[in-house]
Amino acid sequence: MAPPAGWADLLAGEELAHLAAEPARTGRSEQLPADLSPLVAAALALRGIDGLYAQQAEAWRAARRGASFIVTTGTASGKSLAFTLPLLDAVARDPKARTLCLYPTKALAQDQARSLLELRLPGLKAAIYDGDTEVERRRQVRTWANVILTNPDMLHVGILPHHDRWADLLHNLRYVVVDEAHVYRGVFGSHVGNVLRRLRRLARAYGADPQFLLASATIANPGELALALTGMSVTVVDTDTSAKAEREIALWNPALLDPELGTRTSALAEASLLMAALVSRGLRTICFAKSRKAAELIHRFTAERVGPATAARLAPYRAGYTPQQRRAIERRLVAGELLGVSATDALELGIDIGQLDCAISVGFPGTVASLRQQWGRAGRRGKGLAILVASEDALDQFFMRDPEALLSRRVEAARLDHANPRILDPHVAAAAFEGPIAAADAATLGEEALTRAAQHPELEPTRAGYVWKGRDHPAGRFSLRSGDAASFTIVEAETGSVLGLVERARAYSSVHEGAIYLHLGEQYLVLSLDHDARVATVAPARVDWYTQVKKDTRTAIEATLRGAEGAGVELHFGRVSVTEQVVAYQRKAIADGSTLEVAPLLLPEVSFETEAVWFCPGEDMLEGIAEMPRLLGALHAAEHALITLLPLWAMCDRWDIGGLSTNAHFQTGLPTVFVYDGHAGGVGIAERGFDCFAGWVADSARLLAGCPCGAGCPSCVQSPKCGNLNDMLDKGVALTLLERMAART
Incomplete structure (x- = not known):
C-alpha cells in the first residue's frame, strides 16, 4: 500500500546533508511447526498467522531442545512471536507451567499483555505484576496467573526477597523471557545480571531450571550480552527473513548561523517544520525527542503550523502522564486516529503503535542501535521515510559531514560487568537474605559472589552458608539504576x-x-x-542559562591489566583511581555559551576506582608539538574528541565517560591521555575502547578534520562536561596528533 502522499519536495532544501535508500525485502516464511500444540496453531490462525519466519522457527527449535536463546533482529521482524511461541505451547500442554516475562518499561509490559490476551488461548492466564498493581490483586496474580509480566526492579524488591509467597511460580518456572535485552547494559545491566542470577538460584532451590528466552535489537555481541546477563551460554538467533518495506533515509542539518561558534537554527523548530509538512500530507509520523520538554515543544510548534482539524490528530507522549493517558494515546495510534505523535524514547521499544509512514529523530539518540529502533517505526504500510535532524552536538555534526560513518556502521556492543564489587556486594547481601549462600551457589551466583560473601561485613558464616545479619531486607537499600549505594x-x-x-x-x-x-x-x-x-x-526554574563546574582531577594507575602497541603509541588498559574536587562553577548563557558568572565553590574530594584506557604518545608522534602550552592543548582536545566518539564503539553515553590529559603524568613520566569509565568499578566501556582503539582514533581524527570552525567549537572539541571549562584546547594540533596516530594503525 502506497503512502497517502509523497515527501520528495520536502527533501530539496540546503539543510539536506545526505539522502539514501534502504531497499525493500520480500519475506520468506515456512509452515508452522508440526509439533506445535493444535490449540496454539488455532489461536494463531485466528490472527492470520499461518507460518513462521526463519528466526522464529529457529528459536522454536532451540526452545524445543531445551536451549536458552537470544533472538537479535531488526524492528518489526517478529521477535515477540519468537519468544511467545514456546511459552504458549507450554501453557497449552500444561496449564501449571509458569513463565516470567521481564520488560524494561511498564508500557511495554502492558502492550505485551494486551497482545497475549487477544490470542484467547484456552488456559492462558496472563497478568501484570508491577508497582501499579493494586495491593488486593497481587495475591490473585501470585496464585492464578501462569504468565506473569513484570520488570527487573519489581523482581528485585517485590518478588525475590519474598520468594516464599512465590513458591508455586518458582517451582513450576519453565521459561524466563527477557525482552529488549540491549537495554540492560552499563550499570543498569550489571545490576540486572545479578538479579537474574538470584532468580536462577531460587528457582533451583524450588526444583526448577528455567530456560531463558531473550530478545534484543541488533547488537554486535548478542551471545556475550546474554552470557553476561544470565550466566548461561545461549543459542544466538540472528537470521532475519521477515519482509521489509523500502525506506528513504534523510540526514537533515539545520542552517549554520555562526561557523566559528558552531551555532545553528533550532533542531526542535526544524523537526516541527518537517513534522507539520508530513502530517499535512496525511503521512502518519512519529518524532522522537531526547526529553519530555522537547517532545512537548515539538508538539506545540507543530500544532501551531497546521490547521485545527490536523492539530486535533496530534499528541505528545512522555513520562509524567498517567497510565490511563498513555494507554489512550497508544490506542489512538494503533487505531489510526492520530496522524502524529512527538515522543520520548518510551515509544522506541517494541510497543505496537500501528502502521507509520515517517519517523523523525531529533538528535542522535546515543547509539546506532537506538537510532535504527526509532527509524524502524517508519514504513510498515509501504515506503517509509526516516530522518535524523542534527543538533549542534559534535557527534551529530560528525555524522552530517560523514554520513557513511553512520549509515554503514555496525551496531555497537552492549557491555556490562555484574562482578563489579560495588554492584555485586549489595546483591550478595540480598541473596544471603533470600537464603544462605553456600559453595553450591557458585553455579548460579558465580565464584565472585562467594568470595565477596566471605568478606561482607553484614554476613556471618553458619553451617548452612553465609546468612544476613540485619533486620531489614537489603534489596530495599539500593536501586538497580545506580552503581553507588551512597547516592x-x-x-x-x-x-x-x-x-x-x-x-x-x-x-x-x-x-x-x-x-x-x-x-x-x-x-x-x-x-x-x-x-x-x-x-x-x-x-x-525557568532560566536562560545553565551551569558547568570546574574540577581539579587526579588519576593514579592502580594496576595495568593489558598492554599493546597501537596507533604508534604505548596503549594500556587497567584499573585507576580518580580523585575529583569541584572548585568553582560557571553560569553560561544557553543562547551563545557565553560566561555570565564564575562562582567559587569548594566541595569535598570524591575518589573512586574505575577502569581506564590510556596512551603515551612518543617523540615521533609529538614532533613539532612537544612545547608547552601547545602540547597540553593538543592532548586535551584529543581527549575530548575521543570521549565524543567512544559511544560509537560502546553502547554508552558521553556522560558515562571521563577523561584526563597531562603533559607529564607522575607515574608514566610521559605525556598521557586517560579515558575512563565514569562509574565506580567500571562496566566495560574503557575496555571496549582498548579493543577498538585503531578505529576509535581514526573516527576522532575525521571528527576534527571535518568541522568547519577554526579554533574549536561545541561541534568538535568543546565539551559540556569539561572539568577545566574548555580551557587549553588546541584543535589544530590535536588533529595533527590524531592523524599521525591514525596513519600508524
Missing part, C-alpha cells in the same frame, strides 16, 4: 516528591548549590545540598 536523593522542595538519585561521585558536579539540574527535560534550581543526609533540595 544523593533529589527532592522537590514544595511537594517533597523524589525526582531521582544521583551517584555520590557525580552529585557534587550536578546538584551542587546553585546548579541547574535537568530532570526529564525540565529545569530545577538546586537550593541546597545536605552532605550528611545526602539530599539535594530543588525547585522548578
Whole structure:
C-alpha cells in the first residue's frame, strides 16, 4: 500500500546533508511447526498467522531442545512471536507451567499483555505484576496467573526477597523471557545480571531450571550480552527473513548561523517544520525527542503550523502522564486516529503503535542501535521515510559531514560487568537474605559472589552458608539504576516528591548549590545540598542559562591489566583511581555559551576506582608539538574528541565517560591521555575502547578534520562536561596528533 502522499519536495532544501535508500525485502516464511500444540496453531490462525519466519522457527527449535536463546533482529521482524511461541505451547500442554516475562518499561509490559490476551488461548492466564498493581490483586496474580509480566526492579524488591509467597511460580518456572535485552547494559545491566542470577538460584532451590528466552535489537555481541546477563551460554538467533518495506533515509542539518561558534537554527523548530509538512500530507509520523520538554515543544510548534482539524490528530507522549493517558494515546495510534505523535524514547521499544509512514529523530539518540529502533517505526504500510535532524552536538555534526560513518556502521556492543564489587556486594547481601549462600551457589551466583560473601561485613558464616545479619531486607537499600549505594536523593522542595538519585561521585558536579539540574527535560534550581543526609533540595526554574563546574582531577594507575602497541603509541588498559574536587562553577548563557558568572565553590574530594584506557604518545608522534602550552592543548582536545566518539564503539553515553590529559603524568613520566569509565568499578566501556582503539582514533581524527570552525567549537572539541571549562584546547594540533596516530594503525 502506497503512502497517502509523497515527501520528495520536502527533501530539496540546503539543510539536506545526505539522502539514501534502504531497499525493500520480500519475506520468506515456512509452515508452522508440526509439533506445535493444535490449540496454539488455532489461536494463531485466528490472527492470520499461518507460518513462521526463519528466526522464529529457529528459536522454536532451540526452545524445543531445551536451549536458552537470544533472538537479535531488526524492528518489526517478529521477535515477540519468537519468544511467545514456546511459552504458549507450554501453557497449552500444561496449564501449571509458569513463565516470567521481564520488560524494561511498564508500557511495554502492558502492550505485551494486551497482545497475549487477544490470542484467547484456552488456559492462558496472563497478568501484570508491577508497582501499579493494586495491593488486593497481587495475591490473585501470585496464585492464578501462569504468565506473569513484570520488570527487573519489581523482581528485585517485590518478588525475590519474598520468594516464599512465590513458591508455586518458582517451582513450576519453565521459561524466563527477557525482552529488549540491549537495554540492560552499563550499570543498569550489571545490576540486572545479578538479579537474574538470584532468580536462577531460587528457582533451583524450588526444583526448577528455567530456560531463558531473550530478545534484543541488533547488537554486535548478542551471545556475550546474554552470557553476561544470565550466566548461561545461549543459542544466538540472528537470521532475519521477515519482509521489509523500502525506506528513504534523510540526514537533515539545520542552517549554520555562526561557523566559528558552531551555532545553528533550532533542531526542535526544524523537526516541527518537517513534522507539520508530513502530517499535512496525511503521512502518519512519529518524532522522537531526547526529553519530555522537547517532545512537548515539538508538539506545540507543530500544532501551531497546521490547521485545527490536523492539530486535533496530534499528541505528545512522555513520562509524567498517567497510565490511563498513555494507554489512550497508544490506542489512538494503533487505531489510526492520530496522524502524529512527538515522543520520548518510551515509544522506541517494541510497543505496537500501528502502521507509520515517517519517523523523525531529533538528535542522535546515543547509539546506532537506538537510532535504527526509532527509524524502524517508519514504513510498515509501504515506503517509509526516516530522518535524523542534527543538533549542534559534535557527534551529530560528525555524522552530517560523514554520513557513511553512520549509515554503514555496525551496531555497537552492549557491555556490562555484574562482578563489579560495588554492584555485586549489595546483591550478595540480598541473596544471603533470600537464603544462605553456600559453595553450591557458585553455579548460579558465580565464584565472585562467594568470595565477596566471605568478606561482607553484614554476613556471618553458619553451617548452612553465609546468612544476613540485619533486620531489614537489603534489596530495599539500593536501586538497580545506580552503581553507588551512597547516592544523593533529589527532592522537590514544595511537594517533597523524589525526582531521582544521583551517584555520590557525580552529585557534587550536578546538584551542587546553585546548579541547574535537568530532570526529564525540565529545569530545577538546586537550593541546597545536605552532605550528611545526602539530599539535594530543588525547585522548578525557568532560566536562560545553565551551569558547568570546574574540577581539579587526579588519576593514579592502580594496576595495568593489558598492554599493546597501537596507533604508534604505548596503549594500556587497567584499573585507576580518580580523585575529583569541584572548585568553582560557571553560569553560561544557553543562547551563545557565553560566561555570565564564575562562582567559587569548594566541595569535598570524591575518589573512586574505575577502569581506564590510556596512551603515551612518543617523540615521533609529538614532533613539532612537544612545547608547552601547545602540547597540553593538543592532548586535551584529543581527549575530548575521543570521549565524543567512544559511544560509537560502546553502547554508552558521553556522560558515562571521563577523561584526563597531562603533559607529564607522575607515574608514566610521559605525556598521557586517560579515558575512563565514569562509574565506580567500571562496566566495560574503557575496555571496549582498548579493543577498538585503531578505529576509535581514526573516527576522532575525521571528527576534527571535518568541522568547519577554526579554533574549536561545541561541534568538535568543546565539551559540556569539561572539568577545566574548555580551557587549553588546541584543535589544530590535536588533529595533527590524531592523524599521525591514525596513519600508524
